[in-house]
Amino acid sequence: MRIAFIGLGTMGAPMAGRLLDAGFDVIVHNRTRERERALVERGATAAASPAEAAAHADVIVTMVSDTPDVEAILFGPDGVAQGARRDAIVVEMSTIAPEAVRAMGARLAAQGVALLDAPVSGGSEGAQQGTLSIMVGGDAADLERVRTVLEVFGRTITHVGPSGAGQVAKAMNQVIIAGTYAAVAEGLALGMAAGIDVEAAHRALQGGAAGSWGLTHRGPNMLDNTYPLGFRVRLHRKDLGIALDTAAALGVPIPLAAYVAQLETGLVKRGYGDEDVSAIARVVREQAGLEER
């Protein structure tokens, strides 16, 4: 199977590398062309544009930052739509708006090209180790056509519904992370302000009903007030923007997520956008006068 991989950033580059290691025939393209070189040295073929990358591919994977980037890659000049063969399948793995991905799917379908939305969670570490969780929207039969490809990227591949559903599931993920991390930050700030042994309390709380991945794996960041990556605040803020727009269009109030988005807006403005999203606790600590322990 021939695979075009477009978007060789923090996520895309290791994912394309894993395809090469797995023995796939890989064509790579990136807007900043130098990023193709390392993969070409490992056996990939470089393509000058998305259209050229798509021209000889059975599967076209896109992994970039935001909705406009995907629009440009698919439908811009020399875009995928210009080059893709009938019966090719596009796997859109960026986190973008569910509405947008549905519209893209309809446009591609008109020329016989299928599209799956398949956003991931698990971060750059998951991309390197092939342990991403992949949430897939689109036709279930199309998913079966590319399952062997997705298995190179992730351990859990879940079909969650028709086109756009993968993006909705990713939005759910980011909404839950927002409130959960903020809740952990509130609880820990209370303990710190009271002067109890918060490390001991943190251990005690992990096994019970207050337990979460965030408490276990990001609680220590919050106690130390240092936020190594992880997943960037500014990307989580971008994803919450998508979730809030989607929720508003559906008439679903999500006040906790909306509140946390405001905290993140301030963090980005103040230069903390490249810290881990657990930096939400910075604000919670500051509001309690706990900047320094």
Next chain:
Amino acid sequence: MRIAFIGLGTMGAPMAGRLLDAGFDVIVHNRTRERERALVERGATAAASPAEAAAHADVIVTMVSDTPDVEAILFGPDGVAQGARRDAIVVEMSTIAPEAVRAMGARLAAQGVALLDAPVSGGSEGAQQGTLSIMVGGDAADLERVRTVLEVFGRTITHVGPSGAGQVAKAMNQVIIAGTYAAVAEGLALGMAAGIDVEAAHRALQGGAAGSWGLTHRGPNMLDNTYPLGFRVRLHRKDLGIALDTAAALGVPIPLAAYVAQLETGLVKRGYGDEDVSAIARVVREQAGLEER
């Protein structure tokens, strides 16, 4: 070791039973005296008042609902303070205000009686099975004096600081549960409104950074919109009241917990107070027009 156990409710009755099973000499007292009978049939001695229960005990355990109940048991007419021997130790396992427990400890200390605050998490199931998590505030040496008793009740016994610290840790627990459950409810409501396969999305999200005890064990309640116990909304609301007062006194803003407390206030008013606390999702669903799926 002779143990007085005062408060034979949903939590206290199975805990006193476990002490009998473990071979301890147990004196029981409950405001509604009939509740003593089942334990007397299993070998406990009934006492007519907290003072009488305390008179012959090395350790006095209290397990009731709220601060005023504990006040009455310890310092009311025929209270523990009237009967307790010098060198006795009171283990206060109810969830009450940290400030109040510190004051109680000081009063008892004046007559040579020690006090530990040792609130629990793990619910009635944990009480029955001896799997509670116990967060202990007070003198570490006093904890060692009663550790064999606490081991009958719980699997994790964590000393978290001086008098009142156990109650602070419990408040942290309830604050984190509030925001985490509400975040899960928001995420699931978004998926339901979008019409994706939310059961599949729920499975996919559990293993990642959005994962929590609440998502795994209470998400299904929220998807079904049925909330079997569990831990009662009205008791969680009571505990959040303690947490909010404590946080306010310390100058710690906890807006997520405050918001969730408002939702719970409405739930209690409308007759949902005896449902599990995951019923927070009732309101989140209603606000999104998702009452019925």
